[in-house]
Amino acid sequence: MPKTSESEPLLRIRHSMSHVMAMAVQKLFPKAQVTIGPWTENGFYYDFDSPDAFTEADLKAIKKEMIKIINRKLPLERIEVSRAEAESRIRAQNEPYKLEILAGITEPITLYTLGEEWWDLCAGPHVAHTGELNAKAFELESVAGAYWRGDEHNAQLQRIYGTAWETPEQLAEHQRRKAEALRRDHRRLGTDLELFSIEDEAGAGLVFWHPRGARMRLLIEDLWRELHFAAGYELLYTPHVADISLWKTSGHLDFYSESMFGPMQVDERQYQLKPMNCPFHVLTYASTLRSYRELPIRWAELGTVYRYERPGVMHGLMRVRGFTQDDAHVFCLPEQITDEILAILDLTEQILSAFDFRSYEINLSTRPEKSIGEDAVWELATQGLIEALNRKGWAYKVDEGGGAFYGPKIDLKIEDAIGRMWQCSTIQLDFNLPERFALEYVAADGSRQRPIMIHRAIFGSLERFFGIMTENYAGDFPFWLAPEQIRLLPVTDEVRPFAERLLEQLRAAGVRASIDHSGDRLGKLIRTGEQMKIPVLGVIGAKEAESGQVSLRSRRDGDLGAVPLATLLAAAGRANGERAAGLGLPAAATA
Known part of the structure; x- marks a missing residue:
């Protein structure tokens, strides 16, 4: 069953609490400059540029100051200002980060004041006054480093994380779940159970599978292959590198270059490590002229890809630089879309349930404003996804305009044993690559037509799924999957x-x-x-x-x-x- 998002009151509480924290920090540390301070899934954070390194003792002092602000019942008021006035206010406070933020804001420009003492650029929403915040239902949890705008070439900031709830009981439950998540951390379990490691000597984000973890990975792969063969898929094996011209044709060099490793020179040609498997499957399709009678064609590959992840975002198996996608691509006729999507949904459920994931959150993302392809094709594709979901009987939420520029998609999140949701499976229709590579099939009337291409991954990547699965089981794997039974x-x-x-x-x-x-x-x-x-x-x-x-x-x-x-x-x-x-x-x- 789909999960619901946090309540609107809770979002207001968390957003307001982030402002209270920023006000408290700047009162205690006048030289600290604020940047951004959004709510998060379980709380809030604010990034600060401060000459002082925040300590655990500082967090206690900041929390104490926050309680004082809460007890004063200061109003949070929304004010709409001109760009010139906002800039004047910012310059008066000597807040350069706010000037950068202001430059990216479109009219109207709004700010929120906290009493008469503090304000920040903000679109809201917030509580009416700080008295609506429960001083016994929040906690400051940690300090971490963060780069301005997430770019390691920019200034390094200090991020203070907090959590806020409506009642002390909710806070206590959050803290219990947090402790449970720590007990289940796949990085610790990976070491304790001798499953995998990431060796600094070899490089960040590169996974070494130890014998016990490798045995489990093989079991997962065997299950995956078995069920794919039964579902009418054939396997592909494709290279790890390709001439750079392939990535120009696919568009990755134009739109994805920041996440790609640099090219290598071989025999006067430039080669590129693959960040995706799809162009290779496209070339395989294009290797011969296809007939409509051959469609649908279903090809799957456990293909290892390489992507440049910034140092600050890599995390165990969840974000790595070399990983294996359980990729598959279906080339089909327009009228086959619904049946193929439904078959993918069935296969997804079959595979995920084998690992005891049976509760899902489904999102359907539709056509964005900037996109390619004819209206009729988009409508047909979107309705095909909707009909497949309806036939499957799965509830879903619609993300209007949230699809990729080249097609609508379905995203599936899985719920683990302690209620956390993890992005996992994706089903993406693609009108772009068939056009870029001029893919064709011979239709029943003898004309040449473009096939519909469906990208899909069920695990997402073996590494990330392995991490999620390890935390779901807390390392206590079922008998059939255990590396040592x-x-x-x-x-x-x-x-x-x-x-x-x-x-x-x-x-x-x-x-x-x-x-x-x-x-x-x-x-x-x-x-x-x-x-x-x-x-x-x-x-x-x-x-x-x-x-x-x-x-x-x-x-x-x-x-x-x-x-x-x-x-x-x-x-x-x-x-x-x-x-x-x-x-x-x-x-x-x-x-």
Whole structure:
């Protein structure tokens, strides 16, 4: 089911609280200059240029000053001014950042005053007076660096983050969820569970998949391929580089160059690392003349791309410079749009639900003011998306004019275990690339026509999805996906030969199993296995070795008791085949 946005009162509270914070900062630190201060998903922030480095002690002082301002019940008033008056006010305060902001504002120019002591350029909305803000329902959370206008070539600012709510209970719940998010942080879990790393020596934003993470990635890819083949897709493999002329034809060099790595010179030709897979799929389509009878053509690729991300925005697996997109492109007839979109929605649900993502927020973005393509084609494409969503029975929100210049799109966000929404899947219609590359098919009447091109990614990227999935499960992966499914814990050296034979049989049956050879006491063996979040631990003592059994402890189901090898192999095979969370054996099972 779609999620709703924050309430209008809450947005007013957060926006107003950001102004209160800025006023407090400038009162305590008169040399601090303000830049921008918007609300965020869970609160607000303001960026400051200050000669003083803000500390944790400063945050406490700022909060104390904010409470004083709140208790004064100062009015927040909207004033419309001329550009000349706004500029005069700004120059009088010696606020150069505000002059830059003013230059980008169109008429009317509005500002909000906070009592008679403070003001800022702002479009609102705000509460009527600070007395409407709950002094017990906000907190200043952290200080971080930020570049002016997000450009590392500009001045580095200090960003103070805060959170604000309507009630202290809401604040407490937010803080609980924040602590839970920290516990689930994929960067920490990636290290603790030995899944992946990002090595500074190799470069920022480049992921090293360790054996355990690589095994999981392979399982994800195998599922992806299996379901794509079943849905009528064929696989492509395309190069990582191409002559720079390809990116000129596709338009990426004109519109996307800031996110591309620089070209490399090879044999008197310039080559470019690919930031996208789509031009390669287009060239594959164009390699021969197609007939309408061949359409739809569905091609998919797990294609690694490279994009220049600024240093300040890279974050674990969520924002990296080299990543693998689960790209697919469908070339179809106009009348096939609805059926193809519906099939993509079905496949998206099938894949995401395999990882326990079943709650979605759907957005449909329509034609922007600046766009290409005929009205009739846009109307047909947009109605095709709408009809597919209606047939699927998914509620959605419309972002009027929010589509790309080359076609309408559907964006899907997934909700994780603690209620966070993550942008994931995208379905994008494209009238641009077929035109740029002069793609054609022979229609039933013998004429040459342009195909409709659909871009779509379900995971978005394997890296980012892996990070989201890790946080969703808090590293406690279901049995079928766990990199190590069963760890055998021999209690004495005498039972190790039996454990080795059992390990061979488990691995031969396709179970990802290992033996803990540390020689530690049983209690520590169990604790170590639990810390690594192994789904099933198999304790082997003299009794088990003599009876040919293994005593199982399941993370999900507790003590399963002593289980014969045949029972364990059957349960593990069934769990893997069904992509199940656990073995499916009853608790305290006996031989």
